[in-house]
Amino acid sequence: MPLLLAPPPSAARPLLALTFGVAELNALLRAFCARGRVAEARALFHRYCDTYPPDARTFNTLLLGFKEAGNAQALDLFYHDAVLRGFVPDSVSYCVRMDAYCKKGRFLDALDLLDEMRKRENCRPTLQVFTTLIYGAGIVRNATRARQLFDEMGQGGVTPDRGAHNALMGAYVRARDLQSGMTVMSEMERKGIGLDDVSYNTMLCGFQRIGDLEGIWKVYSKMVGSGFMPRTRTTMLLMKVFCENARPDLGLELWDYLLGKGCVPHRHALDVLVTGLCCRGMVLEAYRCFREMIEMGMTPTERAFRVLEGFFKRKREFEKLEEIRQMMKATQLEEHQCDEEAA
Template identity: 85%
Template sequence: MPALLPPPPPPRAASRLLAPTVPHLARLLLTHAPAIPPLLTAILPASPSLLTPLLSHLLLSHSPPLPALTLFRRLLDLPHFPVPETSLPVLLRLLARSRRHAPLSFQLLDSLPSTHPHLLSVPALSVLLSTSLCASAPGASYAAAVTSFESAAAAWARAGRSFGASELNALLRVFCARGRVAEARALFHRYRDAYPPDTRTFNTLLLGFKEAGHAQALDLFYHDAVLRGFVPDAVSYCVRMDALCKKGRFLDALHLLDEMRDKDCTPTLQVYTTLIYGAGIARDAARARRLFDEMERSGVAPDRGAHNALMGAYVRAKDLQAGMALMGEMERRGIGLDDVTYNTMLCGFRRVGDLEGIWKIYSKMVSSGFMPRTRTTMLLMKVFCENGRPDLGLELWDYLIGKGCVPHRHALDVLVTGLCCRDVVAEAYRCFREMIEMGMAPTERAFGVLEGFLKKKREFGKIEEIRQMMKAAQLEEHQNEEEEQEAA
């Protein structure tokens, strides 16, 4: 395997000279928790549009939810602060990650009709219903979701908001997303008279059958709905195509494209993207490229998702040079690279053992200032540490911390193990402390590895220090939770 090139200097130091950005605000909030820094309450009222990106950053970086909730409530209390509608679903997702904080979501939503009715939206309802389903025991989750749905209908009514097919679709999606299609169909029959369904309702159920792998049930439901007057649209065809592609029936999916045209149903961007993805599953990169070119000739502009689907087809066919060329094409067209783009190419290079290719992608990602999601962070951390380069894992760690991101606990596990095995215990100790200082408690596994190597170096003072820090972090989290519940 070719050796990785020397890493560039971390870009973190230069960023301190710039004006506060979302990563800086996130770091400021986490390091001052549970207090709210005055800078935040000065910046956000002047720039309300920063609230949703800030909450999204905290969500993607696996930050603890209580600082975000405290900040959100403080902003709700400001008399003329226009809380963005998009901010509430992100906050609810933050709270939903922990079962201990799930009840706070319901209490928060119940307080909004009289003060901020505009925040009651379908995305917020979707997160609320999903939280209700996850927080309940398996046998009681159906009843809990029904109760939450009907409570939401009452809250929407108090706020003077309409409640109909879109909200019913949100309820069905929650069950379909978990493969519980039979219960979704039962809910459809239960509420279809009160909330008359639309085309999206039928497509939601079709999607549920597809995601559950019930291809035969999907066909039966589809044809029965058509007999009852349902007129399929491009989304309906897209769902059926995706089901066929995932069953290895790519040619049958292509026949549906001809059927669409015969019925004057114009193929959309999603339809072409689905077929390109299906060609990738079939490892037919040439057909994927032809579909991509056909899409452009038809006047449908390919977006990032379509490019990523084509890139996935190249990677499955092990044509990584074509994948890199497509990445360059995306940049020339002004189409931003996202985590799917980076992760697709990184997985491709990892599969063939090309560490130099991984380094090129990583360098591009860091130089552009992109913040990877957890799966990409974990992939890079494992590649670096498993190939004897924990120094690069440390560079990645410092890069993420510098952007106000709290890396996942398992990333710390890998990094601490890699650094300690290379006798870089001091840096492992520093990273361990940084995670605690950012409000997250490391895993017992990371603590055990670090403790063992500190014992070998007879640094018993540091062992006692990190032990006390972990206890303090766990106690602080418990106390914050109790304070939030009392305040609610």
């Protein structure tokens, strides 16, 4: 009796027919735009737009691609071409164009789009639109207009979120009105919105720019008092300000605060702190921070090691000198082994 062989998997389960439509075209355009290949994305659009009629997402994807590429002129040309093809812009389209204009300093052009948007039916300005315009007002240092736009949000039934408050705060900082910026920060706390790293970093940068150490201290105290965990950029800013102004003790306080929160500061923060501490004669404190980073599983930079090594040589602390050399060798060996295993 002949054996009955089972049919191969391909025969038993026929392949599904693959289709290509506007959704797939949109995904392809997004992929090209994400890699900055906007010209190729536009060429694909022109090649397939008749076969696969585009929708609003198609046009907005390309508008966003031109905006991210910083090519406002190409964005305008494509937009007007799209309108001729029957494209009806929505709030996303307007927001993308506004953002492109604002980043080029064309704030008045962005405001014209707001007026145009308000004249259209079913195209009310959104939270993102207002936030974008407030940010644009900050770029041209027009804090008064930024505040007006912020107030218009409430009048239009739009509730400002943390991003809108941060944009307003940034506008005040760019206009060097730090007091009003601090008032916005207090408003956020009073409303229960909460501050994030953008909030703190914005105010710290503003005070750093005008050399107001007291202002920096106020913001830093507020941050630590609330138990907030700053991101690397804010940590670096504070560490540089403290150490460059002969207050490495405050940098050490920040270091201990971060470790107490279970966070290992960036290696470059250790560079700044070790240099600042050693220059003020606090070599043992610098050694302690160096050792703590290693104990937390991080390898200090060669710069931090060389600074500490140099000061131990001057003080003839040969035992400590040998200790940090052995610690560096051990961590570098472990790092090398991890790289080999990953390869």
